[in-house]
Amino acid sequence: MAAIIQVKNVAKSYWRNSLEIPVLHGITLDVEEGEFMALMGPSGSGKTTLLNLIAGIDRPSSGKLSVAGTDIAKLNESALAKWRSANVGFIFQFYNLIPVLTAYENVELPLLLAKLSRAERKKHVENVLNIVGLGDRIYHYPKQLSGGQEQRVAIARAIVTDPAILVADEPTGDLDKNSAQEILTLMGRLNKEFKKTIVMVTHDQHAAERATRLLHLDKGDLSANGKN
Amino acid sequence: MKVLKLIFKNSLRHKLRTSLTILGIAIAVIAFGLLRTVVTIWDSSVDAAGADRLITRQSVSFIFPLPLAYKTKIEAVPGVKAVCSAAWFGGTYIDKSNFFARQAADDNVFDVYPELLLTPKDFDTYKKTRNGCIVGASIAEQFKFKMGDIIVLDGDIFPGRWEFVVCGIYQPKNKNTDGTQMFFHYDYLNEKIKQTSPGRGDQAFWYIVQINDPNKSAQISEQIDAIFKNSTAETKTETERAFTQGFVAASGAIISAMNFMSYAIIGIIMLVLANTMIMSARERTREYAVFKTLGFSALHLTGLILGESMVISCVGGGIGLALLYPIVAGFEQVMPKGFFPFFFIEPITAILAVSSAVLIGFLAAVFPIQRALSTKIVDGFRFVG
Ligand SMILES: Nc1ncnc2c1ncn2[C@@H]1O[C@H](COP(=O)(O)OP(=O)(O)OP(=O)(O)O)[C@@H](O)[C@H]1O
Ligand SMILES: [Mg+2]
Numbered sequence: 001m002a003a004i005i006q007v008k009n010v011a012k013s014y015w016r017n018s019l020e021i022p023v024l025h026g027i028t029l030d031v032e033e034g035e036f037m038a039l040m041g042p043s044g045s046g047k048t049t050l051l052n053l054i055a056g057i058d059r060p061s062s063g064k065l066s067v068a069g070t071d072i073a074k075l076n077e078s079a080l081a082k083w084r085s086a087n088v089g090f091i092f093q094f095y096n097l098i099p100v101l102t103a104y105e106n107v108e109l110p111l112l113l114a115k116l117s118r119a120e121r122k123k124h125v126e127n128v129l130n131i132v133g134l135g136d137r138i139y140h141y142p143k144q145l146s147g148g149q150e151q152r153v154a155i156a157r158a159i160v161t162d163p164a165i166l167v168a169d170e171p172t173g174d175l176d177k178n179s180a181q182e183i184l185t186l187m188g189r190l191n192k193e194f195k196k197t198i199v200m201v202t203h204d205q206h207a208a209e210r211a212t213r214l215l216h217l218d219k220g221d222l223s224a225n226g227k228n
Numbered sequence: 229m230k231v232l233k234l235i236f237k238n239s240l241r242h243k244l245r246t247s248l249t250i251l252g253i254a255i256a257v258i259a260f261g262l263l264r265t266v267v268t269i270w271d272s273s274v275d276a277a278g279a280d281r282l283i284t285r286q287s288v289s290f291i292f293p294l295p296l297a298y299k300t301k302i303e304a305v306p307g308v309k310a311v312c313s314a315a316w317f318g319g320t321y322i323d324k325s326n327f328f329a330r331q332a333a334d335d336n337v338f339d340v341y342p343e344l345l346l347t348p349k350d351f352d353t354y355k356k357t358r359n360g361c362i363v364g365a366s367i368a369e370q371f372k373f374k375m376g377d378i379i380v381l382d383g384d385i386f387p388g389r390w391e392f393v394v395c396g397i398y399q400p401k402n403k404n405t406d407g408t409q410m411f412f413h414y415d416y417l418n419e420k421i422k423q424t425s426p427g428r429g430d431q432a433f434w435y436i437v438q439i440n441d442p443n444k445s446a447q448i449s450e451q452i453d454a455i456f457k458n459s460t461a462e463t464k465t466e467t468e469r470a471f472t473q474g475f476v477a478a479s480g481a482i483i484s485a486m487n488f489m490s491y492a493i494i495g496i497i498m499l500v501l502a503n504t505m506i507m508s509a510r511e512r513t514r515e516y517a518v519f520k521t522l523g524f525s526a527l528h529l530t531g532l533i534l535g536e537s538m539v540i541s542c543v544g545g546g547i548g549l550a551l552l553y554p555i556v557a558g559f560e561q562v563m564p565k566g567f568f569p570f571f572f573i574e575p576i577t578a579i580l581a582v583s584s585a586v587l588i589g590f591l592a593a594v595f596p597i598q599r600a601l602s603t604k605i606v607d608g609f610r611f612v613g
Binding site: 052057058078081082084085090092096098099100101105108109110112113157 | 230234237238240241514515517518519520521522523524525604605606609
């Protein structure tokens with residue numbers, strides 16, 4: 001079976017004041033379905049950039065990107081948006097919850113784009129909040145939660161539409177050790193129990209050890225470190 | 229729906245900022261409404277001037293009198309239907325603050341001004357009473373004048389103590405008809421003046437000239453003025469409309485300024501709301517990136533931002549409009565009667581105020597929407613406010 005994520009010769013440059021800043025040079029990478037891949041590398045090496053390309057929130061300058069069976073480099077903005085909402089769940093370092101919405105409402109947000117009844121939405125939201133262990137915090141606002149709890153809400157939001165792929169950009173970067181452990185355990189569960197393919201950028205060696213595969217990115221080039 | 233809830237929650241994020249903006253919009257709408265009310269009053273008092281009436285006055289100023297003999301000469305001009313002599317009385321009723329127009333006029337004044345409605349019976353009583361007077365319904369209500377009451381005026385232009393018997397109360401025919409005037413017999417004034425200061429007898433301050441064809445007003449005016457050319461008292465004849473405008477000539481400039489200001493206020497408050505919206509949208513750059521990441525479309529974001537802008541501007545506009553009516557009513561109470569012959573909010577003023585609020589809400593959202601839509605997701609996440 002073909003890899004769920006296929007990156008072929010992907011290059012990405014940014015333009016600053018008509019000056020080209022090359023970030024990724026010809027990356028080629030396959031991620032199999034059900035893999036939990038960790039991406040490490042020094043700051044500025046292009047980890048976030050690569051993750052954003054895979055997740056379809058940025059576009060490559062050249063190369064081919066096939067994710068979940070779709071050639072996403074060819075999609076227009078609205079098709080790409082639709083594709084994202086169906087195929088990818090996002091977990092960020094700073095959680096990026098909407099502060100005026102409760103945990104419940106934050107998780108419900110992606111479902112508003114699907115044609116679901118209120119009752120169906122409720123079922124899904126309560127289900128994922130229970131998976132992340134926050135069934136008793138559903139009417140709390142983000143500022144009433146700890147960092148670890150906020151990140152769990154964010155994870156619930158990422159999985160509520162049941163996407164095949166989760167991308168996480170330093171999901172434990174802003175957390176204390178214990179909370180980080182909890183988040184990593186949760187992500188491991190999502191990978192094993194719920195068969196999510198995960199691509200995670202991290203600076204943390206402990207985090208990387210949870211992954212089934214580790215890749216290093218340095219100045220825009222990949223080097224594999226084999227499987228854990 | 230959910231989006232509506234989010235719009236409300238967003239607008240309440242900075243309660244103080246939102247409240248101040250709403251207050252600002254409310255005040256702007258009130259100021260706009262008040263200014264426009266004054267402007268429309270002025271416009272409609274000019275409009276109320278009859279097109280078939282000319283005013284003949286002394287060429288230099290209407291404070292100088294004209295000989296009474298002019299009346300018959302004007303009557304003889306072809307196209308003239310009726311001539312009514314009039315004199316401004318001035319004077320004080322009990323207290324200087326009780327201001328209303330008092331004038332002596334020939335009895336045909338109620339023919340020349342058909343918009344002043346008087347019953348034939350009252351008119352009859354008036355004609356038979358030497359020192360009779362007719363008052364407008366507005367001042368009758370304000371000063372509780374009843375038939376048979378004696379109104380005592382303390383004269384200044386025509387010194388002395390003057391007593392008038394109320395013989396009738398006229399009703400203003402239209403909403404913009406002045407209901408605050410008092411009329412009495414010109415003959416009575418003339419008679420009494422001849423006794424006290426004979427040199428001032430047989431004089432009128434202006435003549436109201438009713439003509440048959442309003443289209444001939446310019447021609448007839450010229451003809452009238454030509455008769456008295458090179459006499460000791462030359463005349464200036466113009467339409468009542470021009471006369472009314474000239475009467476408030478100084479106000480004319482003020483009115484133009486008010487007119488301009490009423491729109492300037494709307495412009496200023498639009499900038500205030502735009503500023504609020506830009507600040508909010510800027511703070512939410514990351515959140516907009518989140519919405520886009522999750523698959524929300526440009527239309528959703530537009531709805532969020534426009535909705536918030538509209539909520540603020542419409543709440544502010546609604547509060548302003550709700551307060552405008554009692555405030556205008558309050559103004560009417562404290563303002564001396566007769567200062568403005570009538571004072572009410574024209575429907576067009578309310579409509580303009582509401583549509584301004586809507587327009588403000590719309591325009592204030594344009595820039596933040598444009599910014600939110602054009603910011604790429606990755607740049608939104610990298611944005612540090
Ligand atoms: N939207 C952008 N516009 C311009 N330059 C960018 C943009 N995004 C990233 N870059 C540049 O690309 C390079 C790689 O950035 P990227 O964020 O991918 O690094 P990273 O490996 O994630 O670093 P870190 O570990 O600090 O998060 C950096 O030099 C950065 O300045
Ligand atoms: Mg990064």
